[in-house]
Amino acid sequence: MKQESLTTLQEHWDITYNHALGETGSHFYNALRDEGKILGRRCPACERVLLPPRPFCDRDFVDTTDWVEVGTEGRVEAFTVVFQSFRGLPEAPYCIAYVLLDGADTAVLNYVRGIDWTPGNVPQNIGVGTRVKVAFAEEREGRMTDFWFEKA
Amino acid sequence: MREVAIAGIGQTKYSGLTDQSYPELVRAATKTVLEDAETTIDSVDAVVVSMAPDAIIGVSHGERWIVDACGAAGKPMMRVHTGGATGISAVQVAAYHVASGMYDTVMVVGADRVGESGDAQTILNRIWDPFYERAMPLNTITMLAFQAVRFMEKYGMTEEHMAAVSVKDHKNGCKNPYAHVQKEFTVEDVLGSRMISWPIKLYDSCPSSSGGAAMILTAGENVGRFPHKPAYIRGLGHASETYWMGDRMGPKKEVDHADSPALTQAAYAAYKMAGIQDHRREIQAWELYAPFSNIELHAIQDVGLCEPDETLKLLEDGAFDIDGDRPVNPSGGVLCANPISVTAMVRVAEAALQVQGRAGEHQIDGVKTALATGIGGDHQHFGAVVVGDGR
Numbered sequence: 001m002k003q004e005s006l007t008t009l010q011e012h013w014d015i016t017y018n019h020a021l022g023e024t025g026s027h028f029y030n031a032l033r034d035e036g037k038i039l040g041r042r043c044p045a046c047e048r049v050l051l052p053p054r055p056f057c058d059r060d061f062v063d064t065t066d067w068v069e070v071g072t073e074g075r076v077e078a079f080t081v082v083f084q085s086f087r088g089l090p091e092a093p094y095c096i097a098y099v100l101l102d103g104a105d106t107a108v109l110n111y112v113r114g115i116d117w118t119p120g121n122v123p124q125n126i127g128v129g130t131r132v133k134v135a136f137a138e139e140r141e142g143r144m145t146d147f148w149f150e151k152a
Numbered sequence: 153m154r155e156v157a158i159a160g161i162g163q164t165k166y167s168g169l170t171d172q173s174y175p176e177l178v179r180a181a182t183k184t185v186l187e188d189a190e191t192t193i194d195s196v197d198a199v200v201v202s203m204a205p206d207a208i209i210g211v212s213h214g215e216r217w218i219v220d221a222c223g224a225a226g227k228p229m230m231r232v233h234t235g236g237a238t239g240i241s242a243v244q245v246a247a248y249h250v251a252s253g254m255y256d257t258v259m260v261v262g263a264d265r266v267g268e269s270g271d272a273q274t275i276l277n278r279i280w281d282p283f284y285e286r287a288m289p290l291n292t293i294t295m296l297a298f299q300a301v302r303f304m305e306k307y308g309m310t311e312e313h314m315a316a317v318s319v320k321d322h323k324n325g326c327k328n329p330y331a332h333v334q335k336e337f338t339v340e341d342v343l344g345s346r347m348i349s350w351p352i353k354l355y356d357s358c359p360s361s362s363g364g365a366a367m368i369l370t371a372g373e374n375v376g377r378f379p380h381k382p383a384y385i386r387g388l389g390h391a392s393e394t395y396w397m398g399d400r401m402g403p404k405k406e407v408d409h410a411d412s413p414a415l416t417q418a419a420y421a422a423y424k425m426a427g428i429q430d431h432r433r434e435i436q437a438w439e440l441y442a443p444f445s446n447i448e449l450h451a452i453q454d455v456g457l458c459e460p461d462e463t464l465k466l467l468e469d470g471a472f473d474i475d476g477d478r479p480v481n482p483s484g485g486v487l488c489a490n491p492i493s494v495t496a497m498v499r500v501a502e503a504a505l506q507v508q509g510r511a512g513e514h515q516i517d518g519v520k521t522a523l524a525t526g527i528g529g530d531h532q533h534f535g536a537v538v539v540g541d542g543r
Contacts, residue, residue, distance in 0.1 A: 006171050011210060019282045048404050052284035058394055059406065077401035078409060080297035081350040082289065088274035089289040096288050098298065100402040107398035109288045119347035128305040144287045 024055045027067070029142035036136050038147070039067045040104050048105035071102030072134040073152055078107070079126050081117050093117040099132055099149055111148040126151075153251040155372025156385040158504045158539070160189025166332035166363035166489035168267050174209045175221040177263035181364030181494075182222045185259065189368045190379045193223035196368065197255040201231040202242035202262030204493040204528075207275045209265050222261045222366075235279070235528025236292075236441065238262070239365070239497025240535035246369045247385050247537075256371050263364030264493035272360055279530065292443070293357070295397065295530050297349040300446035302401070302410035304351070309449060311351050313464055315342035317445035317472075318355050318487060324474050325484025327513035332361045332489040342445075356445040358490035365494040367501055383504040386521070387428070387538030389421030397530055412454050415525065418536040419455040422523070426538040431456060435538070437506040437522040438480045439499040443490055451525060452480060455536070474514060482506065482514040496526025496535065503539040 021029065024041060031037045040049040041064035043057035049068045056063050079097035095117060098107035112132060115125050132149040140146040162185030164177060172180065186192060199222055206214040215231040222229075232242040239262065246260040266272050273291040280286040303309050319339055325331040337355055345354040368378075375382040391414035393407060394400065400409035407413045419431075428434045438457060442448035449467065453460045457478055458471075466472065472480040481487075483502040486495055503522035505511040521540040527533070 008170060013207070013210070017282070021283060025283050046404075051398075058396075058399075077398075078298035078301050080294050080301065080352075082294060083347040084349065086273040086289075086291070087271050089277060089291070094289070096290075096294060098398050098401055105402060105404040106396060107401045109285055109290070109398060111288065119350065122350045128301060144284060 022055065024053050028053050032146050033140040033142035036140070037069050038072070038101065038134065040070050042066050042068050049103060050106050051101065051104040051108045068103065070104040074099040074101035074104070074132060076126060076128060076130040076132060078128065079112065081122050083119055095126065097126070097132070097149060101134070110144065112150070113148050114150045154253055156247045156250045156369050157372050157375045158367060158383045158385065159257070159370040159375070159378040160185045160191070160368035161501045161504060162188050162366040163330045163498065163501065164363045164365070165330055166361040166491055168332065168360065169362060170267065174211070174214065174263060174265055175218050177265065177362065177364040178218040178221040178261060181261055181263055181366040182259070185261070185366035185368055191368070195257050196223065196227065196259045198228040198249055198258045199224040200242050200246040200249070200258060200260040201229060202239045202260055202494050202497050203231050203233055204235055204238040204264065205275060205279070207278065208272060208492060209268055222259065234533040234535070236443065236492060237496050237526035237528030237533045237535045239494045240500060240524060240526030240537060241390065243367060243497055243500045243537060244388050244390060244535060246367070247388060250369050250371055256374060258369050259366060260369065260497065261364070261366035262494040262497065264491040265362040266360035266490065266492055267362055293349045293352060296444045296447060297352050298397065299409055299450065299531060300351050300444070302408060303446055303450055306408065306410045307460060307464065309446065309464060311343060312339060313449065313467060314351065314356050314445040315339045316467055317448045318342045320473055321448070321481050321485045321487040324482050324514055325488030328483045328488065329512070330489065331484045332359045332363070333487070352444050352446070358443040358486045361489045361491040363489065363491040363494070365491070365497050365501060367497065380510065381508045381541070383507040383539050383541060385537060386540040387422035387424070387426030389418035389425070389536040391417040391421070391534050393532045395530065395532065409531065411450055412527070412531065412534060415451060415454040415527065415534040415536070416456065418534040419523065419525065422536040422538045426540060428521070428538065432478070435521045435523050436519040437482060437503065437516050438478065439483060439485070439502045439522065439524045440480055441486055441496055441499055441526045442481070443486045445487065447527070448480065448485070455523060455525060474516065479516050482511065482516055499524035499526060500537050500539065503537070507539050507541050
């Protein structure tokens with residue numbers, strides 16, 4: 001008897017959200033878009049400057065109190081260079097890194113641009129400890145992609 | 153608390169095939185566990201469903217689709233979800249059900265079809281907040297590449313060490329009839345495989361697997377009703393880390409993204425509950441959740457299988473091989489099959505098979521006690537279960 005072929009059914013999800021950013025997220029993005037500033041929030045107990053900014057410190061479980069403008073240079077704490085493109089994610093290759101910006105106590109994630117990556121040249125071009133600087137987009141829209149890192 | 157015994161274990165063959173629907177896989181796992189325990193669905197008092205992000209199978213609230221497939225109509229049923237740790241969390245919830253005296257016999261069951269969409273990493277990107285982090289292509293590969301980079305910096309791990317883990321696990325996977333990947337690799341094969349997210353390469357990575365698994369847990373006094381040598385759940389532990397990976401770096405970090413103190417906390421809580429004094433001596437088999445080769449190395453040291461400065465040397469010496477003195481992932485581990493919703497349950501199931509002497513070709517001689525672990529979220533939720541052959 002001939003084996004019946006098994007079939008599949010294709011579906012696609014297309015869902016729109018308008019995510020509430022809250023006071024903290026709104027102010028961070030307004031300052032980034034309008035003034036080209038990166039702002040963190042200070043915890044009154046441990047005095048860490050949290051970046052990305054949050055309304056409370058998870059460690060002390062208290063509300064953060066004031067805004068602190070952080071520097072535009074920093075140190076790479078972790079990185080990866082992606083060589084595999086995934087449907088729905090950016091075209092490879094690209095580098096993303098967690099950077100401890102001067103004046104911040106937690107690392108923030110963004111692209112590291114300006115390097116032509118090959119699988120063989122990664123460790124020569126970036127490492128934990130590499131100094132990078134922030135570059136801002138000329139046309140900013142209040143998104144994390146309004147800035148990125150380049151080697152200092 | 154009452155003693156909790158493992159009365160049955162069911163697994164389907166893990167694969168990349170698309171020949172069965174999600175309910176069919178759950179049905180297959182349920183049938184297999186009932187056959188293994190030589191019992192019927194009527195003996196099951198409650199069901200715990202092990203189900204990770206349901207966007208992977210493409211049905212929100214997907215557990216409602218499988219009430220019938222796992223025989224839960226008319227019974228208490230709840231779904232557990234802690235990402236990659238889901239399976240071990242679900243086993244723990246089932247164990248609480250029995251230990252508390254609420255139910256005598258509980259089935260924990262699940263399945264996954266990671267290849268269903270082909271966009272698993274896009275789905276997994278959506279586990280990050282839409283405000284600050286999702287715009288960067290974070291996914292479970294990049295988040296663990298960050299771990300690898302920090303582990304290299306802190307402990308001196310090389311790409312060759314990662315490859316050696318992959319070679320070991322794939323060799324073990326060839327002995328496991330349920331493994332998705334049953335192929336041996338050399339270190340050169342792994343180093344030469346496609347670079348995915350530096351330093352993680354294709355053969356450092358788990359496959360996208362379909363398959364189902366189930367376990368039946370019962371009160372200790374019932375073990376005589378079931379056919380196999382009993383294995384008992386002797387210790388349970390669970391702990392979580394901060395959501396923010398960027399807080400696990402820099403001079404003011406409390407934990408380092410290279411390590412997982414929460415895994416240590418979970419494992420040592422399980423050892424304490426099990427009454428284990430010297431886990432390196434008292435535990436003979438280790439099923440440690442590790443979807444990428446680098447993760448196995450930090451898991452080894454974070455569960456205290458060795459000191460952090462010994463891990464790489466012991467790996468080179470073959471201590472973690474199936475015939476070494478600290479065998480890790482005799483089943484081939486997550487590198488050989490990752491049906492996400494049940495992957496961490498399979499770690500517990502494999503630990504139990506070792507204790508029962510039922511692991512077949514990958515059986516280690518004389519296992520009295522075994523440890524299973526699970527990891528979920530952005531390297532964030534950690535579970536540990538000690539399985540032993542008695543009190």
